[in-house]
Amino acid sequence: MNKREVDVAIIGAGTAGMVAYQRVRKATDNVVLIEGERYGTTCARVGCMPSKLLIAAAERAHDLKTADEFGVLAGDVRIDGRLVMERVRAERDKFVAPVVRSMEKLPEEHRLMGHARFVDSHRLVVGEHTEVHADRIIIATGSRPNVPGILKEAKDRLIVNDDVFDWQDLPESVAVFGPGVIGLELGQALSRLGVRVRLFGVSGGIGGLRDEKIRDYAKGVFGEELALSLKAETRRVERTGEGVHITWLENGEEHQETFGYLLAATGRRPNVDNLDIQNAGIELDDRGMPEFDPFTLRCGDSHIFIAGDVNNHRPLLHEAADEGRIAGDNAAAWPDVRTGLRKTPLAVVFSDPQIASVGLTIHQVDEKCQSCFAIGEVSFEDQGRSKVIGRNRGLLRVYGEHGSGLFMGAEMFGPAAEHIAHLLAWCAQKRMTVSEMLEMPFYHPVIEEGLRTALKNLNRNLRLGPEPAEGCMDCGPGV
Numbered sequence: 231m232n233k234r235e236v237d238v239a240i241i242g243a244g245t246a247g248m249v250a251y252q253r254v255r256k257a258t259d260n261v262v263l264i265e266g267e268r269y270g271t272t273c274a275r276v277g278c279m280p281s282k283l284l285i286a287a288a289e290r291a292h293d294l295k296t297a298d299e300f301g302v303l304a305g306d307v308r309i310d311g312r313l314v315m316e317r318v319r320a321e322r323d324k325f326v327a328p329v330v331r332s333m334e335k336l337p338e339e340h341r342l343m344g345h346a347r348f349v350d351s352h353r354l355v356v357g358e359h360t361e362v363h364a365d366r367i368i369i370a371t372g373s374r375p376n377v378p379g380i381l382k383e384a385k386d387r388l389i390v391n392d393d394v395f396d397w398q399d400l401p402e403s404v405a406v407f408g409p410g411v412i413g414l415e416l417g418q419a420l421s422r423l424g425v426r427v428r429l430f431g432v433s434g435g436i437g438g439l440r441d442e443k444i445r446d447y448a449k450g451v452f453g454e455e456l457a458l459s460l461k462a463e464t465r466r467v468e469r470t471g472e473g474v475h476i477t478w479l480e481n482g483e484e485h486q487e488t489f490g491y492l493l494a495a496t497g498r499r500p501n502v503d504n505l506d507i508q509n510a511g512i513e514l515d516d517r518g519m520p521e522f523d524p525f526t527l528r529c530g531d532s533h534i535f536i537a538g539d540v541n542n543h544r545p546l547l548h549e550a551a552d553e554g555r556i557a558g559d560n561a562a563a564w565p566d567v568r569t570g571l572r573k574t575p576l577a578v579v580f581s582d583p584q585i586a587s588v589g590l591t592i593h594q595v596d597e598k599c600q601s602c603f604a605i606g607e608v609s610f611e612d613q614g615r616s617k618v619i620g621r622n623r624g625l626l627r628v629y630g631e632h633g634s635g636l637f638m639g640a641e642m643f644g645p646a647a648e649h650i651a652h653l654l655a656w657c658a659q660k661r662m663t664v665s666e667m668l669e670m671p672f673y674h675p676v677i678e679e680g681l682r683t684a685l686k687n688l689n690r691n692l693r694l695g696p697e698p699a700e701g702c703m704d705c706g707p708g709v
């Protein structure tokens with residue numbers, strides 16, 4: 231077995247691992263970045279980018295199919311599944327290639343291919359060919375789909391997100407299990423591309439929405455175009471000659487339907503269980519997850535750090551990058567460990583309408599403010615710009631603290647949520663009050679005017695500032 235002695239070993243060459251590597255590199259040349267499978271990252275290969283490519287095709291198809299609303303007659307819209315998937319794969323490959331190239335450009339002594347596992351708190355065995363002794367270690371091993379046992383009965387027709395993006399053609403039908411972020415994004419996109427889809431859930435939730443009022447509204451809107459079984463008890467999953475036959479119980483009645491494939495989007499499992507983590511000498515919780523500080527990413531008071539999806543703290547791309555930076559800086563400077571900047575929570579679901587959440591959830595605000603908070607809201611059904619562009623479905627709810635008037639968080643289902651969420655996240659991070667946010671300029675006619683309406687409503691409910699005039703003429707029509 232080869233032997234290596236390094237200052238810092240990083241396990242996992244995904245986004246968190248690559249960013250951590252760049253930071254460590256500033257302090258030492260004696261570093262190794264270990265990858266067990268392939269270069270290219272989850273985001274570029276099987277995550278953010280290919281999913282958004284599929285969604286982009288679905289949005290084009292949907293726009294064409296609904297263009298007659300504007301008097302634009304597109305005729306019969308035909309979707310060529312082979313061409314759709316060809317573009318998804320080709321564009322995906324263009325995102326993956328530069329990531330792989332940047333990895334391959336690293337000095338050879340900084341790269342190691344092979345699955346890593348802990349032998350003790352400082353020693354890793356990699357691919358059974360190299361033993362690495364590291365002064366400090368960063369775990370950045372990401373996550374993988376978690377598939378409940380019963381779904382495995384779909385056998386060769388069971389797929390996860392990774393498989394979808396290698397399809398050569400679109401299938402006739404897919405049962406999507408898991409109405410969370412991945413299931414909703416992919417399920418709606420496939421449906422809009424002409425695939426027969428049913429979305430199965432267990433708890434009644436959809437798209438990770440936490441505010442019940444928005445969740446109920448969103449369920450109504452998605453239910454108009456998607457077959458939803460959000461509170462289903464799966465009785466049987468059988469691989470038959472035609473595909474996958476599913477029997478489920480819903481509202482006290484048994485239902486059955488056959489699909490070509492079963493897509494499991496039932497959550498993700500951190501890649502901790504394949505590391506022999508029990509040998510690392512760090513505290514584990516009752517689920518076997520390392521205890522760590524989210525501000526330093528350090529596990530207890532050890533020399534081991536954990537960054538990205540693997541710690542399951544905020545499993546999003548920009549958070550993986552931030553955590554890679556913090557863990558990298560701290561591993562480099564160890565034992566001088568510093569707290570890093572954690573940004574305001576921000577999440578976007580690329581459904582249509584989009585879903586976004588910013589800052590604290592309604593339940594967290596309630597807990598933090600001990601019920602001393604108010605809610606402002608706006609419906610986009612009557613919002614001027616949204617009506618003009620035919621996207622007037624949605625609801626935004628903003629939360630503020632009584633007394634201080636501070637903006638605490640928001641949840642949104644509606645048009646341009648990805649953009650409005652950014653404005654809100656920036657205000658939250660700057661700790662702005664709702665009144666200060668209302669001092670900012672709002673153009674006319676734009677979707678952001680809907681945000682202003684929600685903020686004015688919140689200010690009124692916080693009993694701050696002047697009582698807003700009904701039908702404000704300064705604001706123009708349809709705001």
Ligand SMILES: Cc1cc2nc3c(=O)[nH]c(=O)nc-3n(C[C@H](O)[C@H](O)[C@H](O)COP(=O)(O)OP(=O)(O)OC[C@H]3O[C@@H](n4cnc5c(N)ncnc54)[C@H](O)[C@@H]3O)c2cc1C
Pocket residue numbers: 241242243244245246247264265266267268271272273276277278279281344345346347370371372373391412501504505537538539540545546547548550
């Ligand atoms: C379908 C889908 C869509 C998504 N869309 C979005 C989106 O739109 N926006 C967003 O912000 N986020 C999105 N995400 C989440 C985002 O992709 C992740 O948060 C991010 O990629 C996590 O990066 P990471 O570095 O933690 O993990 P990864 O990029 O997964 O890297 C981990 C690496 O560790 C390696 N590894 C694992 N175990 C070992 C081992 N024992 N030894 C050596 N190497 C190992 C793996 O092979 C992998 O290369 C999406 C995810 C999915 C699945």
Ligand SMILES: NC(=O)c1ccc[n+]([C@@H]2O[C@H](COP(=O)([O-])OP(=O)(O)OC[C@H]3O[C@@H](n4cnc5c(N)ncnc54)[C@H](O)[C@@H]3O)[C@@H](O)[C@H]2O)c1
Pocket residue numbers: 378407408409410411412413415430431432433435436438495496497498544545546577578579580
């Ligand atoms: N746009 C984005 O930013 C984006 C997109 C995709 C993924 N992601 C990230 O990836 C993470 C994982 O996404 P995900 O969708 O896999 O997880 P998730 O936790 O969002 O959703 C999983 C869903 O599966 C349901 N479920 C669990 N067991 C089930 C069963 N047996 N039958 C039916 N439903 C079942 C859960 O109730 C939940 O609704 C997200 O939390 C997010 O951080 C982000």
